[in-house]
């Protein structure tokens with residue numbers, strides 16, 4: 115009986131990203147791996163006709179902390195508005 119060892123392929127390559135993905139970033143669309151994230155109330159962002167183009171994942175409530183800063187700057191939010199729209203959370 116002729117058999118081919120599949121051992122080399124059975125386990126695949128080591129996964130460089132072993133941390134579990136906890137959410138998708140609404141701003142950049144990339145994965146969030148836990149730690150501190152911003153929970154953002156997207157509907158409260160000022161109405162803007164290009165809002166859809168700027169938000170990569172409108173179905174997510176979460177953003178990387180640095181992405182939220184960029185988002186808030188893009189929408190020209192005041193400090194009070196930022197505090198109202200987003201809260202920091204640890205996932």
Ligand SMILES: [Zn+2]
Nearest residue numbers: 139142178181
């Ligand atoms: Zn992001």
